[in-house]
Amino acid sequence: MNTNCLQGVMCPQCGYTESFSIMLDCAGVVTDDGLAETTHPTWDNSSRITCEGCEHDGRVGEFRQPAFYVTFETVTEASAETGEHARSGWWEPGGWLLEGADNKPPEPAYLFDPGDVDDDDHEDLDEAIAEWAVALLKREGAMHPNCEPSDDATWWGTEGNEVLDFASGETIRKSFHFHGFSDQLRRRVNARMAKED
Ligand SMILES: [Zn+2]
Known part of the structure; x- marks a missing residue:
């Protein structure tokens, strides 16, 4: 799992994460004799890879490793009276x-690990990612899309009835936000989730 320069970078075609050829941006001072000095090479999301x-x-x-960031909101009996969240x-x-x-x-709550994929079990990488998502x-109970119909959902939330603290009656609702999914792959997961109802 990459934790430094290539953190979160993955080939969307084959799941490779180890090394990539990236077109770097770098300026060089050139004289008639040739290249004298260069600036530190950099790249960004628009660089060719x-x-x-x-x-x-x-x-x-x-080239993004699919993941979910998770946000939360809690409600207590006291905060419910004013219609506010206790914590978020x-x-x-x-x-x-x-x-x-x-x-x-800095890191998402859940990260797809291409190393876990058994090639024999899936048609292609997208299928393995969709199944993982x-x-x-489902396991986390995040069955509620942030919009209806759910085709374009960008996150899925839990019911909100999970009790954190019985004394204050504090309950938590978690939202799972897509990260590093192509639009096409996100819609595939959403279509699959809609059928789970
Ligand atoms: Zn590849």
Whole structure:
């Protein structure tokens, strides 16, 4: 799993994550004698990239490892009376609550791992990702799309009746936000989820 320069980068065609050929941006000072010095090479989401595993090419922004970021809102009996949330922010597996909209964690709560895919079980990588996403959303009870019809949903939320604290009656609702999915793949997951009702 990449944790440094290539964090979150994955070939959408074959799931390769180890190395890529990327067209770098860099300026060089050139004299009649040749290249004298160069600036530090950089790249961004619009840079051209080629997978070293399968030769698939595209833009860096399209080579994303699918993931879900999870936000939460809680309600207590007291906050419900005023129609407000008791707490809100980002949720991490294990029950960590990072309060505040600005507190987005550096890594998503759930990350698709192409190393877990058994090639014999799936038609292609997209199918494996769609199955992973649907299984995760179902397991976590995130069965409510943020819009109806759900084709264009960008996140799926839980029922909101999970009790955090019996004394204050605090309940939590979690929302699972698509990250690094192509629009086509997100719609495929949404169509699959709509059938699960
Ligand atoms: Zn590839």
